Amino acid sequence: MSAKRITWQSLHAEVSRRISDGLWKPGDLIPGEVDLAAEFGCARATVNRALRQLAQEGFLDRRRKAGTRVALHPVRKATLDISITRREVEQSGQVYSHKTLRRKQKSAPKHIQNIMGETQAAPLYLTTLHQAGKKPFMYETRWVNTDMVPNVLDADLTQISANEWLVENALFSKGEITFSAANASDAEAKILNVATGTAIFIIDRVTWNGPNVVTIVRLAYTPSFQMSTKI
């Protein structure tokens, strides 16, 4: 007779069950790591691993000295996988293609300059239409800081999209993503082949390397687009 070895996953599941069964209710203080380790007959590190995971998922609130409580307001953390557009399209079983509509080195408008700051060389302005099959899928408007990525000017962006090229060739350290909804402008509507004013899902992204902006991009998706995640 040998007891099964406890894994942090099984502990995670058990604690999870106790919460969703209402055995431990929101706000309740649950036993400390040492106690749980004793109850389950495992090392404290294993308990820690399981509880840390649950806390990260928003089910528990943990504080030194105060102990671990079942989250009162489970701030649900939805994790979205932002993959490159080609993948996104191909995973839906369609053929991906893209075409560069504009590509020009020119001075940025004020609202872009405000974010990008002063640059030595003029930034590169790129607009790209991404297609699923023969239908428009997403319209991309991008500014690239050529100070940070000078060789983008020589890159062949017909085979590989700007996004993919930058991912593999530009260095970045952090980014910020914003999701919103907007009515399609005349220009966007025409490109995406929808009526002006159609509600469009927008993703804005700014990418930095250290203190410097690498690229600013706005993605406008076709109306059918939606972004899903499990929690």
Place this chain on the structure above:
Amino acid sequence: MSAKRITWQSLHAEVSRRISDGLWKPGDLIPGEVDLAAEFGCARATVNRALRQLAQEGFLDRRRKAGTRVALHPVRKATLDISITRREVEQSGQVYSHKTLRRKQKSAPKHIQNIMGETQAAPLYLTTLHQAGKKPFMYETRWVNTDMVPNVLDADLTQISANEWLVENALFSKGEITFSAANASDAEAKILNVATGTAIFIIDRVTWNGPNVVTIVRLAYTPSFQMSTKI
């Protein structure tokens, strides 16, 4: 003379730096845990913790036997904090209030039934307007499975919103969130005090407990709303 103790965070930062400095490029095989532990003079568990974190963030791909590589296509995982609406409003420095517009137990329309399945009792239909100050902030349309949460019928939802009540009183095990954009219908436009057709940010959420749907909710935000996250 004593060297500073290595923490997993410092290791995380160092590996992160080597990637963003281009020392280790996308696709590169990086040293194994044992080697890194030797290089940094720490335990393998510490290296593991740092690399596991980086993998979870999408910067590394790890496979047994194959080793650890810098991610070729960094599937960036954006983590959104979905907090309850009251918090959201209050954190922007405004006064939160809500009012229930409709509250009725009735049979669900087909598209809701398709998700919720057959229920013994008729579900509860609730519509709520959430306000920031005196302005509309978000319009909520909700179906609650009364088989799963019978006492919701007796709950006083004037002081506390349905969302908050359910969070504290209903049990759930998993959920699915979908983000999209939609043009405001006449009804929605009127309630949110915008023009019909205005682009609206939509969050749809379905919550289960085990195999059963607990609640289905659709949140329609005012146009100025946007959702941000750092990566």
Place this chain on the structure above:
DNA sequence: AAGTGGTCTAGACCACGTC
């Protein structure tokens, strides 16, 4: 002051997946 979670160590065994 004291209790709780946070982390590190050194060693061990295991599971998976590539070779």
Place this chain on the structure above:
DNA sequence: ACGTGGTCTAGACCACTTT
């Protein structure tokens, strides 16, 4: 088959925060 990451242990010390 075997190398690599995945995980567990037992013990230790530390950091934070509340009492």
